[in-house]
Amino acid sequence: MKLKRKIEVAVISDVHLGTYGCHAKQVLTYLNSIEPKTLVLNGDIVDIWQFSKRYFPKSHLRVIKKIIDMASEGTEVIYVTGNHDEMLRKFSNTSIGKISIVDKTILKLDGKKAWVFHGDVFDISIQNAKWLAKLGGYGYDMLILINRFVNWCLKSLGKEKYSLSKKIKNSVKGAIKYIHNFENVASDLAIENGYDYVICGHIHQPKMEIKKTKHGQTMYLNSGDWVENLTALEYQFKRWKIYNYSADKLSPFFADEDIKDMEVKDLIAAITIVDKPLKKASSD
Known part of the structure; x- marks a missing residue:
């Protein structure tokens, strides 16, 4: 049995389960490699915007x-809602056992306070034109599909992978400014x-940076995503770090045996059976 890394807090976001761009197997490998006291799911974990009965694989x-x-x-799981899973906001401030659903949360870490929220509240295109933002989401998903084919061809030729979406983002001044x-x-x-x-x-965009103004300073952190970057945030020994699935070499952890061998209908049954009633989640 492989030892798991014990950490105080792990933060993942933008997994986009239910879309072609999601790297569900890598997410599962990561989750099997850690034993956090608190797991924060910081929005867009399940992509309800693009949910389709035709595509929700076993790995998801x-x-x-x-x-x-x-x-x-025993892990405290805090699900912070995002824009792609905004339907869950109707259940904000409720909990089922160790799982709570919130729109934002405050973590108290070694005498310091961490303010956690997804970030779509700053996105004017989502607040004022949701249909346009959703259309953009479908276009992004199609771009990821094309990118996978391109990378398959590159791999066959013995060349490195290439991210079309990253290239587009980095070349557009408006995106950089945003x-x-x-x-x-x-x-x-x-x-x-x-x-x-x-x-x-x-x-x-995974990032960790000290930001200063005349009023003081804070540490800005972004957990990135599991579509392009495959990154997470981890807190241990009073420090934050960005975990990068591709760069951080860890022993491989695969799906737990009981999960790996389960049929889809059994997985669905295991997920949907709830033996504890909903209750209000405690908030700061």
Whole structure:
């Protein structure tokens, strides 16, 4: 039996289960490699915007089952809602056992406060034109599909993988400006409210940086995503780090045997059976 890394807090976001771009197997491998006291799911874990009965593979169900198992084994799971899973916001401030659903949360870590939210509240296109944002989501998903084919061809030729979406984002000045503004707005608000850390997702850009203004400073953190970057945030020994699935060489952890051998109908049954009633989640 392989030893799991014990950490205080793990934060993942933008997994987008139910889409072709999701790297569910890698998410599962990561979750099997850690034993966190608290697991924060910082939005867009299940992509309800693009949900289709025709596409929700077994590997995606395994991720949900794994998260439920982690909660049953003692991990506190905090599901912070995002824009792609905004339907869950009607259940905000409720909990089932060790799993709570919130729109934002505050973590108290070694005498410091971390303000955690997804970040779509800053996105004007989502607030004022949801149909346009959703259309963009479908286009992004198609781009990921094309990118997978391109990478398959490159791999066959013995060449390195290439990210079309990253290239497009990095070449468009507007996207760079948006990301910069997003980080600054989040950091400014955190400083004004006295938070030591501000933790977001949403923009698929993993980052850890000290932000300063004349009013003080905060550490801006972004957990990235599991579509392009395959990253997470981890807190241990009073420090944050960005975990990168591709760069951080760890012993492989595969799906738990009981999950790996389960049929789809059994996975669905295991996920949907609830033996504890909904109750209000405690909030700060």
